[in-house]
Amino acid sequence: MIRHIVMFKLKPFEKDSDKKELMKKIKSSLENLKNKISVIKEIEVQFNVNPEEEYDIILDTTFESMEDLKTYATHPEHVKASQLIVENREKRACVDYEF
16 A cells, blocks of 8 residues: 655735635645545545645545556546646645565
8 A cells, every 4th residue: 555645835815815725726626536546545634734844735645556647647537636636736745666
């Protein structure tokens, strides 16, 4: 099994409410991938509640294999959902590990 954990720091927003609304859209679009991409075993998106840390969002997914992770990464539905993040992110960090 492979765990794929990604953290995103979003670009600055003028209004905190705009940032929170975008974060909700990101969470919904990513978590809905479970119904569209069969290789996803588990998926969860959460928001950082500690204002002293720099990352805003964490994506935690599980796959059977690295091959399944690659299938997910290149799947058209994932690419579409990721566009919202790519357009609004400042930084990204990722760890993939086997368990």
